[in-house]
Amino acid sequence: MSYRQAKWSEPTVFELARHGAVGVDFPELDEELKQALDEVLNEIPEQLKRRELNFLELSELDVVRHYTRLSQMNFGVFSGMYPLGSCTMKYNPTISEEVVSYEEIYNCHPLQPVETVQGCLEIIWRLEQILKEITGMSRFSFQPAAGAQGEFLGCLIIRAYHKDKGLDYKNVMIVPDSAHGTNPASATMAGYEVKVVKSDEDGCVNISELEKIVDKRVAGIMLTNPNTLGLFEKNIEKIVDIIHSVDGLLYYDGANLNALLGKVRPADMGFDIVHLNLHKTFSTPHGGGGPGSGPVGVIDKLVDYLPSPLINYDESRNFYYLDYDRPKSIGRMKMFYGNFTVLVKAYVYLLRMGGEGLRKVAESSVLSSNYLLHKVKKLQGVTLPYAPESYRKHEFVVSLSKLYKETGVSARDVAKRLLDYGFHAPTIYFPLIVDEAFMIEPTESESKREIDAFYDALSSVINESYKDPEKVKTAPHNTSIGRIDEVRASHPKTMIPSWRVYVTRRERL
Amino acid sequence: METLERVTKIMINLNIHKEFHFIYLLIKGVVMSHPYLGLTQEEINSMLMEMGIEKIEELYRDIPSKFFLKRPLQYSQPMSEEEVRQHIKKILSKNKVANQIKLFIGGGAWFHLIPSAVKEIVRRSEFLTSYTPYQPEVSQGMLQALFEYQSLMAELLDIEVVNSSMYDWATALGEAFRMVSRVTKRSKILYPQYISPERLKVAETYTEPTNIMMVEYIQNRIDGSVDLEDLKKKIDQDTAAVYIEYPSYLGFIPLNIREVGEIAHDHKALFIIGVDPTALGVFESPGKLGADIVVGEGQPLGMPVNFGGPLLGIMGCRMERELVHQLPGRLIGMTVTHKGERAYTMILQAREQHIKREKATSNICTNQALCALTAAVYLSLLGKNGIRILGEQILARTKYLISRLSKIVEVEAPLFKSIHFKEFTYRVVNKQSREVLRRLFEKNIVGGISIDGMFRDVGDAILTCVTEIHSKEDLDYYVDSLKEVVER
Numbered sequence: 001m002s003y004r005q006a007k008w009s010e011p012t013v014f015e016l017a018r019h020g021a022v023g024v025d026f027p028e029l030d031e032e033l034k035q036a037l038d039e040v041l042n043e044i045p046e047q048l049k050r051r052e053l054n055f056l057e058l059s060e061l062d063v064v065r066h067y068t069r070l071s072q073m074n075f076g077v078f079s080g081m082y083p084l085g086s087c088t089m090k091y092n093p094t095i096s097e098e099v100v101s102y103e104e105i106y107n108c109h110p111l112q113p114v115e116t117v118q119g120c121l122e123i124i125w126r127l128e129q130i131l132k133e134i135t136g137m138s139r140f141s142f143q144p145a146a147g148a149q150g151e152f153l154g155c156l157i158i159r160a161y162h163k164d165k166g167l168d169y170k171n172v173m174i175v176p177d178s179a180h181g182t183n184p185a186s187a188t189m190a191g192y193e194v195k196v197v198k199s200d201e202d203g204c205v206n207i208s209e210l211e212k213i214v215d216k217r218v219a220g221i222m223l224t225n226p227n228t229l230g231l232f233e234k235n236i237e238k239i240v241d242i243i244h245s246v247d248g249l250l251y252y253d254g255a256n257l258n259a260l261l262g263k264v265r266p267a268d269m270g271f272d273i274v275h276l277n278l279h280k281t282f283s284t285p286h287g288g289g290g291p292g293s294g295p296v297g298v299i300d301k302l303v304d305y306l307p308s309p310l311i312n313y314d315e316s317r318n319f320y321y322l323d324y325d326r327p328k329s330i331g332r333m334k335m336f337y338g339n340f341t342v343l344v345k346a347y348v349y350l351l352r353m354g355g356e357g358l359r360k361v362a363e364s365s366v367l368s369s370n371y372l373l374h375k376v377k378k379l380q381g382v383t384l385p386y387a388p389e390s391y392r393k394h395e396f397v398v399s400l401s402k403l404y405k406e407t408g409v410s411a412r413d414v415a416k417r418l419l420d421y422g423f424h425a426p427t428i429y430f431p432l433i434v435d436e437a438f439m440i441e442p443t444e445s446e447s448k449r450e451i452d453a454f455y456d457a458l459s460s461v462i463n464e465s466y467k468d469p470e471k472v473k474t475a476p477h478n479t480s481i482g483r484i485d486e487v488r489a490s491h492p493k494t495m496i497p498s499w500r501v502y503v504t505r506r507e508r509l
Numbered sequence: 510m511e512t513l514e515r516v517t518k519i520m521i522n523l524n525i526h527k528e529f530h531f532i533y534l535l536i537k538g539v540v541m542s543h544p545y546l547g548l549t550q551e552e553i554n555s556m557l558m559e560m561g562i563e564k565i566e567e568l569y570r571d572i573p574s575k576f577f578l579k580r581p582l583q584y585s586q587p588m589s590e591e592e593v594r595q596h597i598k599k600i601l602s603k604n605k606v607a608n609q610i611k612l613f614i615g616g617g618a619w620f621h622l623i624p625s626a627v628k629e630i631v632r633r634s635e636f637l638t639s640y641t642p643y644q645p646e647v648s649q650g651m652l653q654a655l656f657e658y659q660s661l662m663a664e665l666l667d668i669e670v671v672n673s674s675m676y677d678w679a680t681a682l683g684e685a686f687r688m689v690s691r692v693t694k695r696s697k698i699l700y701p702q703y704i705s706p707e708r709l710k711v712a713e714t715y716t717e718p719t720n721i722m723m724v725e726y727i728q729n730r731i732d733g734s735v736d737l738e739d740l741k742k743k744i745d746q747d748t749a750a751v752y753i754e755y756p757s758y759l760g761f762i763p764l765n766i767r768e769v770g771e772i773a774h775d776h777k778a779l780f781i782i783g784v785d786p787t788a789l790g791v792f793e794s795p796g797k798l799g800a801d802i803v804v805g806e807g808q809p810l811g812m813p814v815n816f817g818g819p820l821l822g823i824m825g826c827r828m829e830r831e832l833v834h835q836l837p838g839r840l841i842g843m844t845v846t847h848k849g850e851r852a853y854t855m856i857l858q859a860r861e862q863h864i865k866r867e868k869a870t871s872n873i874c875t876n877q878a879l880c881a882l883t884a885a886v887y888l889s890l891l892g893k894n895g896i897r898i899l900g901e902q903i904l905a906r907t908k909y910l911i912s913r914l915s916k917i918v919e920v921e922a923p924l925f926k927s928i929h930f931k932e933f934t935y936r937v938v939n940k941q942s943r944e945v946l947r948r949l950f951e952k953n954i955v956g957g958i959s960i961d962g963m964f965r966d967v968g969d970a971i972l973t974c975v976t977e978i979h980s981k982e983d984l985d986y987y988v989d990s991l992k993e994v995v996e997r
Contacts, residue, residue: 005647013657013889023890024624026898029905030981036912037905041791043928047767048793050897054664057892060626067630067654067886074650076638084640091545092638095590100815103608104601110817111614111958113950116605120816123600130584145676145818146875148862159718185862185872189687191718194867232571263569264576279875283545288651289641289839289878290674291819307714331717332710335617335679336817344597349545351593355582357543363565364548370568371556391568419647427643430863445545448552479646482846489844490856492830496843497670497856499660501828 003080003422006072007480014499016066017056023063054500073480074288075424081450085395085427085439086180086228088258088280093352096284096345105344110336114321121320124311124337127347134358135257135274136267137297141306142338147255148182149333150275150294151222153307154251155190156330157273157298158220160305164328167247170219174243176205178229178431183222183253192219199433203229203386207238214242220249225269226256228431228439230369230392240270249273249302254294257281258443259366259393262359273298282346293342304328311337364444365394368451372442373398375455379462381406385434395441399434409465409472411436416483417464417475421457543587610953611983615932615974616758617678617707617806618814621787622977627811627886636882641839641875645854652853655841655878658885659825665789665888665896666803667796668825672838674877675822678806679708682752682783683715684837684871685804685824686723689750689779691870692835696720697748699740699778702728705758706963708783721749730966733761733925735769744772750779750802755795756788759960759972760907760932761925770799786810786823787976788930790896791904802826809976811887812880821880834860837871839878902977903931906984910975911935913988919995924970934960936970937995945971948994954987 029037058066076082082089100106108120128140144150155173162170173187174195184194195213200206204227221243225233233239243250252266252274258281266274278284279292286292298306308329309322322337353361373396377384381403384396400411415425415438427439442451465472476482488494496502542549548556557563569577588596606612612620631637635650642648642655655673662671675681686698698716700709702725716723726743727736735753744751751773756762763769770780782795784805789795795803807821808814826832833840834857842856862869891899907929914922914935922935937945942959949956957973975984 010653012653012660013885014660017889017892020894021892022894023626023892024895026622026895026902026977027980029902033905033909033981036909037901039912040904040908040928041901044762044792045764048762048764050789050791050793050900051797053790053794053893053896055661055888055893057894058889060624060890063886063889064626064630066889068633070650070654071630071633071635072650073648073653074635074639075644075647076635078634078638082640084643087640089640091547093545095593097632097637099594099597102598102601104604104606106813106815107606107608107620108604108816109612109614109620109814109955110618111616112605112612112955113946116610116955117816119601119604122603123597126600133582133584145680145877146873148872148874149676149680152872156714156718181861181863181866181869182872182874184867185865185869188867188869189718189872232569234571234573236576237573262582263578264572265578268578269576277875285637285879286640286875287879288636288639288648288655288882290876291676291878291880292875294875331714332707333680333714334711334818335677335707335820339818340816341819348593348597351585351588351596352545352590353543354587355584357546357587358582360543360546363568364546364553366568367553367556367565368548371560374560390571393568415644416646419644424640424647425644444547446547448548448556450547476646480649481646481850481852482848484645484846484852484854485844486854489842489854490858494844495856497659497828497833497840498656498663499843500663501669502843 003420003478005479008069008073010066010069012499013058013066014055016062017058019056021057021059021062023058023060080422080424081446081454082424083426083440083442083454084424085441086255088441088443090283090443091445092283092285093349096348099348100341100344105341118320120340121311123344123347125313125320127343130350131276131295131297134261134265135297136265137274138300139303139306139310140295140297141310142295142343143307143333144275144294144296145334145339146290146292147275147277147294148186150296151182151186151253152189153296153333154273154275155187155192157302157305158249159190160330161249161302162219170217172217173219174213174221176223176227177433178227179222179224180228180253180255187222201386203231204233204235205239207235210239210242214246216246218246218248220251222251222253224253224256226259226393229386230394230396231387231390232393236269255280256394259362261362262355263362267299272302278342278346283349284342284345291339291342293339305330307331307333361444368442368444368446369394369396372440372451372455376458379459381462381465395439397431397434397437397439399436400438401435403462403465404436407465407469409469411438413472413475414461417461417472418457419476420478423454423457610955611986612955613957613973613975613987614955616958616972617705618817618820619809619931619974620814620976620978621809623811623813624890626890627883630886631879631883636879642855645852649853652841654882654885656843656853658881659841661885661888662823663825665786666825667794668800668803669828670833670836671823671825672836673841674881675824675838676877677820677822678783678804679711681804681822681824682708683712685781685802686712686716686721687719688835688837689781689802690719690721692831693749693779695747695749697722697724699724699726699743699748699751701726701753703733703757703759703964704754732764732927733757733759734763734765737765737768737772740769740772744776744778748776748778750781752781752783754783756785756930759925759934760929761927762792762930764927767798774799785931787899787903791900801832807880807884810884812883819877819880821877821884835870838873839876899977906975906979907931907933910984910987914991917992917995924967931976932972932974934970934972942969942971945994949990952990954990956987
């Protein structure tokens with residue numbers, strides 16, 4: 001596989017802009033509106049009038065060409081395989097983009113009279129019914145705009161529940177050492193002290209360690225299952241008992257639900273709260289960083305604490321409505337009802353797959369991951385830490401520390417070199433409990449041919465690492481640019497977070 | 510279906526599936542294939558064989574059997590693309606949108622004209638289907654676009670640093686309140702009386718787990734300007750920040766905003782301004798008004814209202830170490846490659862959750878990057894002139910509608926004697942706002958939002974919104990319809 005990414009020496013819009021170019025035109029104001037404008041412009045006090053604005057204009061073609069060129073210097077799932085572990089970069093169906101371009105969606109205002117938005121409410125309500133079936137939870141809130149916001153909400157719900165039950169002293173949240181960084185960050189935001197529970201040699205939560213740190217102050221545990229090593233937490237039953245025995249709650253981080261769709265449901269494992277990442281598991285495009293959606297589902301006894309409003313359906317009137325009358329609600333997480341277009345896209349995907357299709361999604365993703373692992377673990381310099389005999393689920397983590405010791409080539413170097421072969425790199429240096437971690441998630445979207453090609457590329461890179469390590473250490477060579485000076489990028493003296501800072505720094509030089 | 514699966518199995522067991530390839534494909538097509546699934550049955554079989562296992566279920570053997578769902582998920586059979594299209598269209602036919610009714614509502618999401626070029630760029634799959642740019646060398650396009658968003662927004666706001674997005678104005682505000690408390694190590698935050706009630710609720714949710722105390726200050730009921738005496742009374746040594754909305758939720762410009770910032774700074778408190786960026790081609794920038802931190806809603810910059818989401822949370826601050834290092838969210842910086850070429854990458858990641866975990870400035874990870882890209886394309890198209898003209902177009906229509914409504918005897922418009930941008934309040938004497946809105950709706954007008962009960966000294970009124978999407982005929986139709994409602 002040979003690959004050359006486009007390379008334009010594309011200036012910034014500030015350098016391209018020209019005085020007086022026109023990129024967009026507005027309808028001419030007619031006489032009466034002009035008069036109104038003159039009147040109001042006269043009323044604005046001088047000190048509140050905009051004095052200067054430091055950017056010029058571009059023509060429509062200038063803009064279209066500029067951003068088209070930039071897009072050519074970007075890599076998405078449509079460009080090639082994107083085995084970024086924990087991010088579930090599966091195919092994003094194009095029908096979803098078509099559907100959200102319907103006027104009934106894009107031109108629908110969230111504060112319109114409720115009888116004029118029945119269609120939007122019905123979609124959210126129907127999506128909720130499906131997510132309830134998939135997870136076993138009782139109700140969902142769609143406000144969270146991302147997984148991390150869902151986690152924050154989950155923690156706030158735990159907090160509100162304990163307060164309500166008179167258990168205010170509960171102020172500790174347990175997080176495994178293999179957890180996503182958002183877990184401890186979210187728990188802290190919600191006011192919890194974070195206690196880390198170590199993984200045992202099997203890569204799962206160490207039960208005796210857990211028993212040691214659990215006391216009455218523990219409010220709950222945040223778990224990803226399968227965990228970030230791709231291993232199913234086999235002692236989940238025991239964990240549930242331990243946490244529930246002190247009135248704690250179990251939070252399910254849905255980042256890795258893909259492996260279990262239609263097979264195992266978080267509620268059936270004993271979880272009390274779950275967030276789902278619609279932009280991972282349910283195939284909505286990630287947009288270069290967002291928007292995502294992180295709906296939160298809870299079991300019966302926690303429904304009262306979900307944010308307001310919830311969307312309810314009155315069957316007798318065949319009418320959907322917003323329920324604000326929820327005195328125990330934790331309040332509001334976000335404006336309106338969540339990232340609605342993302343919800344629509346997830347709904348489209350779920351309909352396309354059907355219940356049975358989701359089970360195939362899970363199984364295919366797990367098969368692909370284990371198949372790739374089966375081949376990758378035999379490569380020189382690659383080791384499989386934690387429970388080497390256990391099957392992984394939808395993703396796996398190998399260590400390249402042996403390779404690093406033998407060749408000086410690091411996980412980062414291998415990742416960069418893979419880019420040269422036309423593949424996005426896996427997640428690296430995560431989870432933190434694996435040295436030179438290399439976390440691969442092929443997803444169910446990829447064909448065997450593509451997975452084999454990825455393996456071949458990785459195999460070549462490993463070979464190069466032994467024969468010509470410099471080539472790998474100086475990679476990438478085929479991307480728009482070569483390796484970046486990350487230290488300089490964030491150094492206080494050289495950091496440039498905006499064009500105006502660049503201009504100031506340039507003038508000073 | 511089961512028979513087919515059995516036949517497949519027999520063929521595989523006898524290892525004759527390759528010989529009967531055509532029949533096999535036929536079966537496989539029925540049993541397994543889906544446009545979104547990568548593996549063919551044949552590939553699955555050969556992968557299993559290579560791994561030396563018989564069926565996929567074996568890969569799940571470490572899961573206690575009691576946890577397995579003993580039935581298929583029950584919600585629907587897979588639908589074809591066309592079935593989904595028809596299904597969604599049928600549901601959506603229950604909506605009434607701008608092609609059937611005239612909408613004059615804002616309140617946190619606003620209708621604006623969206624240039625076609627914006628939509629074209631934003632749908633490009635190289636942007637749309639990429640993840641957070643963790644590998645900068647292969648993601649320069651998104652990184653440069655986000656850097657341009659930060660930079661264009663920085664010019665518009667007149668402040669040096671803008672992050673590459675928060676979820677919306679409300680969550681940006683919640684994060685800003687937490688940020689100022691960390692920066693100043695103080696706990697009191699003063700917020701304006703006529704704040705958006707929804708934003709206030711979100712800020713309350715965000716600050717609830719902290720020791721932050723939020724205190725309201727009074728705005729003058731006549732023109733909405735800040736009651737400076739009240740502010741001075743409430744501000745003290747423990748005040749972390751003073752927040753103001755500009756324009757306010759009720760559409761007026763708080764005319765003494767500059768003095769508010771001065772009072773904040775006199776007490777070494779930070780000054781946070783919340784903005785609608787479409788106003789900033791006409792009105793003075795938050796930077797020049799003394800803002801230390803700016804938050805706002807970027808949805809008007811090229812994004813449809815989309816039933817309220819996605820939106821675009823704007824958040825920026827002055828280039829001061831203690832502020833920038835406490836700023837939540839992703840930041841993109843311009844730098845160079847080891848060979849000295851210009852390049853872009855995520856910077857100051859040491860503030861973020863994936864590095865700092867429980868000590869991070871925020872938990873935010875996934876943000877609204879594609880919306881930030883949208884705003885960058887939109888602002889590039891408008892340029893300096895376009896932003897000013899956009900502001901004037903909105904200003905002209907707001908003024909025109911207010912003037913015409915105020916000439917109706919029974920109408921009091923606006924309720925604040927100030928300059929209004931995009932939104933304003935009015936009431937009809939002796940008529941409840943909900944009743945007025947209901948009657949207008951009979952004429953296919955959604956005339957605004959009832960703010961009955963939202964603000965203690967405003968009383969029952971309507972918050973109406975006009976932007977450049979409204980033609981003069983639309984505005985005249987509103988006025989004529991209201992006249993009929995009033996007279997009836």
